[in-house]
Amino acid sequence: MPATADSxxxxxxxxxxxxxxAARRGWLLAALAVAALVLVPVVVTFSAFxxxxxxxxxxxxxxxxxxxxxxxxxxxxxxxxxVSVLGVSLAWITAMCEFPGRRLFDWALLLPLAxxxxxxxxxxxxLLDFTGPLQTWLRENWNLTGLPEIRSRGxxxxxxxxxxxxxxxxxxxxxxxxxGAIALEAxxxxxxxxxxxxxxxxxxxxxxxxxxxxxxxxxxTLADFGTMAVFNYDTFTTAIYKAWYSLFSLPAAAQLxxxxxxxxxxxxxxxxxSRAQMRYGTIGRSAATRRIRLTPPxxxxxxxxxxxxxxxxxxxxxxxxxxxTREVIATDLxxxxxxxxxxxxLLAGMGAAGVVAVALLLAYAGRQRPGxxxxxxxxxxxxxxxxxxxxxxxxxxxxxxxxxxxxxGIGENWFGFDGTEILKxxxxxxxxxxxxxxxxxxxxxxxxxxxxxxxxxxxxxRSLGTGTGELLARVHLPMLRASLFTAATLAFVDIMKEMxxxxxxxxxxxxxxxxxxxxxxxxGEWTRAALPSLAIVVAGIIPIILLTxxxxxxxx
Amino acid sequence: MSFxxxxxxxxxxxxxxxxxxxxVVVYSARNEQLIKPLFDAYTRxxxxxxxxxxxxxxxxxxxxxxxxxxxxxDMLLTVDAGNLWQAAEEGLLRPVRSTLLETAIPAHLxxxxxxxxxxxxxxxxxxxNPNRVKPGELTTYEDLAQPKWKNxxxxxxxxxxxxxxxxxxxIHAYGEDKTExxxxxxxxxxxxxxxxxxxxxxxxxxxxxxxxxxxxTYYFGRLMEKNPNLPLAIFxxxxxxxxxxxxxxxNISGAGVTRHAHNPAGAQKLIEWLASAKAQNMFADVNMExxxxxxxxxxxxxxxxxxxxxxxxxxxxAGRLQVKAVRLMDRAGYR
Numbered sequence: 067m068p069a070t071a072d073s074x075x076x077x078x079x080x081x082x083x084x085x086x087x088a089a090r091r092g093w094l095l096a097a098l099a100v101a102a103l104v105l106v107p108v109v110v111t112f113s114a115f116x117x118x119x120x121x122x123x124x125x126x127x128x129x130x131x132x133x134x135x136x137x138x139x140x141x142x143x144x145x146x147x148x149v150s151v152l153g154v155s156l157a158w159i160t161a162m163c164e165f166p167g168r169r170l171f172d173w174a175l176l177l178p179l180a181x182x183x184x185x186x187x188x189x190x191x192x193l194l195d196f197t198g199p200l201q202t203w204l205r206e207n208w209n210l211t212g213l214p215e216i217r218s219r220g221x222x223x224x225x226x227x228x229x230x231x232x233x234x235x236x237x238x239x240x241x242x243x244x245x246g247a248i249a250l251e252a253x254x255x256x257x258x259x260x261x262x263x264x265x266x267x268x269x270x271x272x273x274x275x276x277x278x279x280x281x282x283x284x285x286x287t288l289a290d291f292g293t294m295a296v297f298n299y300d301t302f303t304t305a306i307y308k309a310w311y312s313l314f315s316l317p318a319a320a321q322l323x324x325x326x327x328x329x330x331x332x333x334x335x336x337x338x339x340s341r342a343q344m345r346y347g348t349i350g351r352s353a354a355t356r357r358i359r360l361t362p363p364x365x366x367x368x369x370x371x372x373x374x375x376x377x378x379x380x381x382x383x384x385x386x387x388x389x390x391t392r393e394v395i396a397t398d399l400x401x402x403x404x405x406x407x408x409x410x411x412l413l414a415g416m417g418a419a420g421v422v423a424v425a426l427l428l429a430y431a432g433r434q435r436p437g438x439x440x441x442x443x444x445x446x447x448x449x450x451x452x453x454x455x456x457x458x459x460x461x462x463x464x465x466x467x468x469x470x471x472x473x474x475g476i477g478e479n480w481f482g483f484d485g486t487e488i489l490k491x492x493x494x495x496x497x498x499x500x501x502x503x504x505x506x507x508x509x510x511x512x513x514x515x516x517x518x519x520x521x522x523x524x525x526x527x528r529s530l531g532t533g534t535g536e537l538l539a540r541v542h543l544p545m546l547r548a549s550l551f552t553a554a555t556l557a558f559v560d561i562m563k564e565m566x567x568x569x570x571x572x573x574x575x576x577x578x579x580x581x582x583x584x585x586x587x588x589x590g591e592w593t594r595a596a597l598p599s600l601a602i603v604v605a606g607i608i609p610i611i612l613l614t615x616x617x618x619x620x621x622x
Numbered sequence: 623m624s625f626x627x628x629x630x631x632x633x634x635x636x637x638x639x640x641x642x643x644x645x646v647v648v649y650s651a652r653n654e655q656l657i658k659p660l661f662d663a664y665t666r667x668x669x670x671x672x673x674x675x676x677x678x679x680x681x682x683x684x685x686x687x688x689x690x691x692x693x694x695x696d697m698l699l700t701v702d703a704g705n706l707w708q709a710a711e712e713g714l715l716r717p718v719r720s721t722l723l724e725t726a727i728p729a730h731l732x733x734x735x736x737x738x739x740x741x742x743x744x745x746x747x748x749x750x751n752p753n754r755v756k757p758g759e760l761t762t763y764e765d766l767a768q769p770k771w772k773n774x775x776x777x778x779x780x781x782x783x784x785x786x787x788x789x790x791x792x793i794h795a796y797g798e799d800k801t802e803x804x805x806x807x808x809x810x811x812x813x814x815x816x817x818x819x820x821x822x823x824x825x826x827x828x829x830x831x832x833x834x835x836x837x838x839t840y841y842f843g844r845l846m847e848k849n850p851n852l853p854l855a856i857f858x859x860x861x862x863x864x865x866x867x868x869x870x871x872x873n874i875s876g877a878g879v880t881r882h883a884h885n886p887a888g889a890q891k892l893i894e895w896l897a898s899a900k901a902q903n904m905f906a907d908v909n910m911e912x913x914x915x916x917x918x919x920x921x922x923x924x925x926x927x928x929x930x931x932x933x934x935x936x937x938x939x940a941g942r943l944q945v946k947a948v949r950l951m952d953r954a955g956y957r
Contacts, residue, residue: 122945125949125952129949129952129953130952191822195822196814196826196829196831197822197825197826197828197829197831202829215814215815217814217815218815295781295818296818297818298779298781298815298816298817298818298957300957304781307680308781308948310680311678311679311680311783312781312783312786312944312945312948313945313948313949314708314944314945316680316684456678456680456681459681460681460684460688463684463685463688464684464688467685467688467689467690467692468688470689470692471689471690471691471692474692486689486692486693486694486884487692487694490689491694566681569676569677569678569681570677570681570685572675574647574673574674574675574694575673577654581676584676585653585654585655585676586653586655588653588678589653589656589909590819590820590821590841591844592821
């Protein structure tokens with residue numbers, strides 16, 4: 067056997083082959099270390115299968131699962147379609163076309179990212195339900211009833227699509243901005259019209275990017291609890307919480323979560339296949355000079371379309387938040403808000419920095435040592451985003467508490483330690499939890515950005531005697547700046563909004579704006595929740611504006 | 623240091639301990655804005671500092687369990703009896719012997735094994751639209767399952783523990799079969815899909831989408847305070863009924879001392895203080911709830927809704943039967 071195994075090795079190893087091999091193994095080990103961190107809550111969650119509570123599972127299977135499978139199916143299909151159509155079309159018109167207001171929409175269309183989806187949901191129901199102003203007005207003035215019910219499957223899909231399309235928009239826009247013009251040129255040289263060029267060349271070329279954005283949006287949809295609770299729409303995640311909070315069965319909840327994670331893993335494999343087809347153009351050609359000038363009617367249409375989406379997904383909900391905030395600001399806003407905001411910004415900043423650094427490590431490892439083992443490692447490492455937040459929180463907390471108990475035992479025996487917290491009471495646990503949760507959000511942009519730097523650039527640099535470290539610092543990082551910034555922004559905004567992990571792992575006194583939202587919404591005080599929600603939006607807008615300014619600098 | 627010195631130092635330290643108030647650590651599912659004013663007042667009065675952290679009951683209990691004997695928490699505070707019962711069931715609380723608590727809190731609002739104690743009463747009652755419901759039409763919770771309420775009923779989702787507790791108490795009184803019939807009757811009478819919160823359900827009643835709903839009184843208080851002109855009124859059901867279903871369904875917000883508390887005496891003192899006459903109004907009034915201590919009168923605004931007979935079955939039944947109630951509601955199609 068060893069002989070045959072040896073014979074499959076490349077016979078002409080390059081000079082220094084052993085060193086290269088060791089270095090490559092090093093990259094895989096680094097990536098494996100990251101994946102191992104994510105595997106901790108995965109293993110804790112899957113270990114629930116050691117404790118089968120048959121009765122609970124039989125009940126769920128009989129009365130809960132059938133409905134929620136159907137619900138989840140339609141939700142994924144609807145939101146998938148919704149975010150794709152909105153995200154791609156808006157990305158195309160802002161990246162490739164010229165119309166009045168384009169520069170504004172270019173960044174403003176990202177703003178819904180800063181708005182938690184459940185807030186949009188609550189505002190949408192408040193405005194459009196039977197008791198809302200629209201239906202009331204129609205009823206009282208026109209005796210008109212029978213409008214479509216907002217608290218319905220269609221309503222959930224609409225709200226989730228409006229809240230999550232920016233993931234697709236942001237990533238697809240980058241794809242169009244870098245290859246759209248080339249695609250169109252190619253199409254025109256083949257005698258295709260612009261629209262044919264879009265559908266037959268540019269869109270297929272951008273498909274892997276769209277898929278990457280879509281995956282983020284769908285993982286978030288599957289793990290969402292807040293929006294589903296507002297709509298009382300039953301999905302896998304709501305059933306998980308039902309098993310835990312109502313049926314008092316954390317094991318059953320974890321078992322359901324395991325199934326959800328497996329489903330996501332299957333989806334990830336499919337996405338992986340489409341990613342394998344990614345063809346990356348080089349950066350450098352400015353798309354700005356080649357924008358399609360829309361005719362006035364088309365420009366008006368584009369303006370109307372982008373304006374409507376922005377209004378419905380952001381301006382109207384934020385206006386409602388502002389109105390509610392005005393009602394409560396006098397009583398609720400106190401000096402502590404500075405502290406909440408500071409905690410939010412600090413945690414989101416540190417968390418995002420960690421996410422970006424590890425995402426870069428993981429993506430770079432993939433570039434240095436490609437192969438199936440690496441791809442699977444990367445996929446596992448980014449699974450945290452598919453977890454329902456509270457399940458991930460408890461999956462991380464249990465091992466941390468166990469480790470703490472062990473450390474405290476040592477401390478008591480050897481050093482007379484008399485406390486209850488060593489690791490638990492630190493920000494480290496929180497930041498690790500954020501890393502596990504949001505690595506996918508950082509990895510997507512960094513990885514596709516890195517892929518866009520062609521090998522020939524590396525080879526050119528190496529032929530000039532540049533080492534790996536220097537290559538990264540002087541060639542890759544400057545070219546990756548926009549991708550890193552995108553990753554940091556997405557992670558930053560997501561951490562600002564995050565609730566269950568923050569609640570469970572925060573040290574005493576580390577309340578954030580998201581914790582304030584929880585305090586108010588958990589007792590149904592939605593108007594009072596408007597103040598911290600609005601503060602999250604404002605704090606989240608800052609990096610989005612920075613992101614786009616950064617974007618225009620690199621492109622322009 | 624001589625041995626005598628050492629002994630003196632230890633004795634002095636031991637003597638100084640009670641005076642040097644040790645802090646109390648609280649895990650709370652009751653909102654920060656509802657508990658912080660009380661904790662601040664307690665610290666001002668006794669000098670005992672309080673550290674607390676808020677979260678949902680599920681994660682708080684998972685946390686207590688994972689931390690085991692190294693939990694920093696001395697006390698668990700929740701907003702319903704079901705979760706307190708569950709915490710006791712999982713061995714997360716310890717019994718407390720306190721005549722103060724036993725005299726201040728009616729027997730049905732605390733654990734018979736003394737592991738947890740109600741601190742405020744949350745009454746779940748009927749709210750109706752006086753323009754659409756004739757006086758005398760309303761009688762009991764069970765009556766809402768009758769066909770005459772077809773398309774006239776609004777309900778909050780069955781995922782909320784308040785509805786689970788109500789159904790659990792009905793299981794205690796009637797058994798599962800009859801309770802399931804009643805629940806099915808409610809579902810059949812729904813005018814629209816269940817709402818995510820009590821306030822939305824009341825707004826639907828006010829707008830005429832339905833005529834009557836089931837809510838905790840403080841939601842009614844909050845909504846009317848904001849919008850006094852809404853056509854909504856409170857009805858106290860099951861007042862002329864006898865037996866296990868007599869009286870308005872009540873739940874508690876309450877607390878217990880954790881099994882591995884490092885300062886159990888401090889936690890007990892805090893609970894006793896919260897149940898005392900001077901703190902009861904602060905605890906209940908801030909959220910328009912009812913004091914658990916019968917010698918303390920509710921807030922004026924709350925008292926204006928009238929007096930009512932409470933259901934006197936021990937609220938621990940709500941916890942004991944919660945899982946059955948949830949499954950029953952699933953079977954009955956109550957979402």
